[in-house]
Amino acid sequence: GAGVSQTPSNKVTEKGKYVELRCDPISGHTALYWYRQSLGQGPEFLIYFQGTGAADDSGLPNDRFFAVRPEGSVSTLKIQRTERGDSAVYLCASSVGRADTQYFGPGTRLTVL
Amino acid sequence: KQEVTQIPAALSVPEGENLVLNCSFTDSAIYNLQWFRQDPGKGLTSLLLIQSSQREQTSGRLNASLDKSSGRSTLYIAASQPGDSATYLCAVGSTNAGKSTFGDGTTLTVKP
Numbered sequence: 001g002a003g004v005s006q007t008p009s010n011k012v013t014e015k016g017k018y019v020e021l022r023c024d025p026i027s028g029h030t031a032l033y034w035y036r037q038s039l040g041q042g043p044e045f046l047i048y049f050q051g052t053g054a055a056d057d058s059g060l061p062n063d064r065f066f067a068v069r070p071e072g073s074v075s076t077l078k079i080q081r082t083e084r085g086d087s088a089v090y091l092c093a094s095s096v097g098r099a100d101t102q103y104f105g106p107g108t109r110l111t112v113l
Numbered sequence: 114k115q116e117v118t119q120i121p122a123a124l125s126v127p128e129g130e131n132l133v134l135n136c137s138f139t140d141s142a143i144y145n146l147q148w149f150r151q152d153p154g155k156g157l158t159s160l161l162l163i164q165s166s167q168r169e170q171t172s173g174r175l176n177a178s179l180d181k182s183s184g185r186s187t188l189y190i191a192a193s194q195p196g197d198s199a200t201y202l203c204a205v206g207s208t209n210a211g212k213s214t215f216g217d218g219t220t221l222t223v224k225p
Contacts, residue, residue, distance in 0.1 A: 004156075031211070033203075041217050042117075042202050043157070048211030056211040091156060098211055099145060099164065104157040 002026065004105035006092050012111045013082055021077040021108045025094030031096075032075050033102060034067055035059075035086040043091055047074060050098065082112045115140045117205050119216035126193055128225050134188040134219045136203035141181045144206035148177050148188050150199040151218070159200065160188070165208075193223045 005024040013019050025032050030051055035043035045059040052072045060066075064082075069075040079086055089109050093102040116139045126132050126213045136146070149157040161170045161177040163186070169178040177190040186203055200220045205225040 033213070035213070035215075042204075042215030045212040045214065050211065082185060092158075098206075101159045101162045102147065102213070103159060104149075106156045 001103050004092055006090075006104055006105040008028065009107060010111075012113065013073050014113050015082060015084060017082050017112075019079050019082055019110065021079075021090050021110070023075045023077070023105060024102055025073065025075070025092070027073075028071070029045050029094035029096055029103075031072075031095045031100070032069060033093040034075070034077050035091040035093070037091055037107070041087045042109075046077070048098075057095075078096030079110075082088050084112050086110060087112045114142075115207060115214040117203060117214050117216040119201075119219050121219060122217070123220045123222070125160050125222040125224065128193060128195060130193050130223075132193055132221070133191070134190070134221070135203050136186040136188070136205075136216055138186075138205045142208045143181060144165070144208045146177075146179055146186050146206065147204045148175075149202045149204065150184050151202060152199050160201075184191055188211045190206060190221075193221075194212075195223045195225050197221060198223050201222075 031051040034046040037043045048056040049069045063081045069076045089107040091107045093104045117188045147162045148160040174191040200218040202218040204215045
């Protein structure tokens with residue numbers, strides 16, 4: 001079956017611009033996670049959704065970052081006023097429930113010039 | 114705050130060798146622990162998931178163990194192959210929230 005997909009695969013933007021990153025989870029998975037990964041490091045947790053609600057957003061670094069999942073399926077990570085330090089690979093994962101295996105998408109590489 | 118450490122950062126072994134990768138965590142109140150592999154420029158592939166009530170899980174040549182009291186997990190790879198070359202990451206699930214905390218990984222190279 002189809003895995004987790006993320007679009008775009010690459011995004012280059014200028015400092016100060018707004019970006020949206022999209023995640024399509026595996027059908028039927030109620031849990032959805034966003035992480036970001038810098039070179040040579042493990043993924044850093046950003047936010048966890050259970051259904052439509054953000055059950056844990058403790059990893060969002062500041063109020064420039066926001067994520068939604070309005071219908072409990074597709075999720076969008078939104079970053080306002082991008083900064084060069086936001087450059088990273090943004091990973092999305094989904095699982096049947098919180099206790100279950102997380103399946104990751106291929107990621108979106110964000111570069112802020 | 115949960116901290117996850119993976120040592121060594123890199124490991125090189127000859128083909129056919131059995132090996133152990135280590136993952137340690139500071140807070141034993143965990144929900145679960147998951148091992149992943151990541152190939153260069155790729156996403157993460159799940160290998161094994163251990164729930165907090167379990168001691169180990171096995172899949173093929175892989176065996177993962179969990180000792181919550183000592184804050185340790187190991188991933189055992191039997192009869193290593195060049196195709197096992199990748200970065201191996203462990204992730205610890207929090208009991209109080211949905212977050213998972215990752216280590217920085219061990220990069221494994223298996224030489225033919």
